[in-house]
Amino acid sequence: MTVTFLMPLAMTGPIVALSIILIIASLLLTLAILVHKSRGGGMSDLFGGGMSTAFGGSSIAERNLDRITIIVGLVWLACIIALLLLWKVAS
Numbered sequence: 392m393t394v395t396f397l398m399p400l401a402m403t404g405p406i407v408a409l410s411i412i413l414i415i416a417s418l419l420l421t422l423a424i425l426v427h428k429s430r431g432g433g434m435s436d437l438f439g440g441g442m443s444t445a446f447g448g449s450s451i452a453e454r455n456l457d458r459i460t461i462i463v464g465l466v467w468l469a470c471i472i473a474l475l476l477l478w479k480v481a482s
Contacts, residue, residue: 409473
């Protein structure tokens with residue numbers, strides 16, 4: 392008995408490459424999010440329970456970290472969409 396439903400396609404080069412980039416981007420995105428400085432009270436801040444700080448007072452390092460986080464997030468999203476399209480075309 393073969394289990395073909397788990398791997399319906401042969402792993403092609405672009406799929407493997409994008410999968411590796413996706414894993415690296417996921418790890419970098421997680422690290423970048425965890426490095427950010429806390430700016431509020433979390434969920435309680437959403438409901439008016441905390442004092443929020445202005446974004447204008449952030450340092451250059453924080454702004455660079457924000458940019459890096461956004462760029463890595465866009466790479467992550469692009470990898471997800473590209474993998475979806477590759478799997479859709481290949482099947």
